[in-house]
Amino acid sequence: MVKVRFWGVRGSIPCCTPETSRYGGDTACIEISCGDDVIVIDGGSGIRHLGLDLISRGTEQLDLFVTHYHFDHLCGMPFFCSAYNPNVKVRAHGPILDNGVTLHDALSKLMEPPLFPVTTTLLTCTTFSEFTIGETMELDNGAKIQTIRLNHPGGACGYRIEWKGRVIAIVTDFEHEAGGLGEDIKAFVSGADLMVFDAMYTAEDYPKYVGWGHSTDDVCLQLAKETSVKQSILFHHAPYRTDEALDQIQAHVNASSNGVTVGRQGMVVELPADLSDDQTPD
Template sequence: MADDFWLRCWGVRGSTPTPGVDTLRYGGETTCFEIRAGDALVLVDCGSGARNLGGLLVSEGPRHFDLLFTHTHLDHICGLPFFKPAYDPRFTINAWAGHFLDETDLVDIICRIMSPPIFPVAATTLKAVTFKTFKAGCDIERKDGLSIRTIRLNHPGGACGYRFTYGGRSLCIITDHEHGDPEIDAALVDFVAGAEVMIYDAMFTDAEYETYRGWGHSTWQKAVELATRAGVRTPVLFHHDPRRGDDELDEIGMAAEAAHPGTLVASEGMILRP
């Protein structure tokens, strides 16, 4: 449908994949999102969840799409070497990153992880991919009715948040991010204001945070606090700690729902419609 707008989660875990009996309901794959806006397709991050998404896209047939990275830590790029469309010359993929704090290019990072002896297949075999770099804070220009705004986040090495708007509805992806930088925090309130959906880094709880201050991640309490302050309808807790099992995420979800009715805990396969 021309006005259809939705996001599907293919990986919601932080830091490392966590297969096992304790993560069956919420999933153990790392970050990967699929966004559909009318005929447009945009992916965000290429963590381990991208392997399954790639299989789906190949079955649908060749097409053009954009792949946006929040940043290039391993849990957000480790799926690219196993992402089938990237090797298929029938596809056209523009891969973007805007988080770099120096003159590093996205292709430089991918070449590091895809080179012998680390990986047997070189990055030059990704025939479908063109690598592009921008600066967080810029808009990504499009001609299909989908608006993409970006913002700098607080994370070691840098990170980039995204706001997607289509047909007057907005969803935001804010990960990996640590609250506490006054300038970034103030800008973030304006950036997510009024969004129907906000996916937010909730790796820790407030009680845990002091132990992990400076690691580049936030808490579920800060997620609902920001959502309330900015008038976000549905905050979605994301980037789950790899030590966190399904039962503990259930408990966090109940506490977050009580603090901000409508709050969701991200899970693999979840579809969000702004």
């Protein structure tokens, strides 16, 4: 079984208010369980809750992949208890972004006085590795991780994760091209069982925010339709987007597709793995 759990679905800044309680107010963090192996996408504020859960489950190893180094995707890392636990091996992977910035560079700036009282030197069981966007990586469990550069200020990385016949595409933070969707992003998500897509804005919002590096629910609908994506989750909700407003977006996408869902904190999507390669004759 491939299980995808959303620990944070917001963008920009956490917004834990009564008006955002149903969809959740924590920022970007996604857990992908490939059998017993754990892959984490982004270290937003939602990763604090994930860390506590991993400790309770006795998880001893995980791979963390970060899309980019804006605050909302890193702000939970100083509070990620698994990264401090000597019984847990955390392998943190990050792209080399514009001006050569790496994950360790960005986290080191965040975790130093006066912004934070302790430094990354305490993360003794966490290893950091960087890669060039466009590379394909393979994990110990056979999961293949493809990467693509996304249109976002400062640079960002999308991930396509393939394991035992299932494909999950993570496309956040991403702004579609002015003339439409590029062939590169179409090929990257094509045929995915699940696509997580940046829908921070609505079509009505978007003209005010051109160049800010985010997309819309309508673009997600278009991309999913053109590439035979089976299921899509709208992600990176604007902090001002209330539960009622997100309900309206869900009603809007329901009118066009039954395969697109507004992401909620705590949501779990399960995808049965293809175990045919593991089966042996009696």
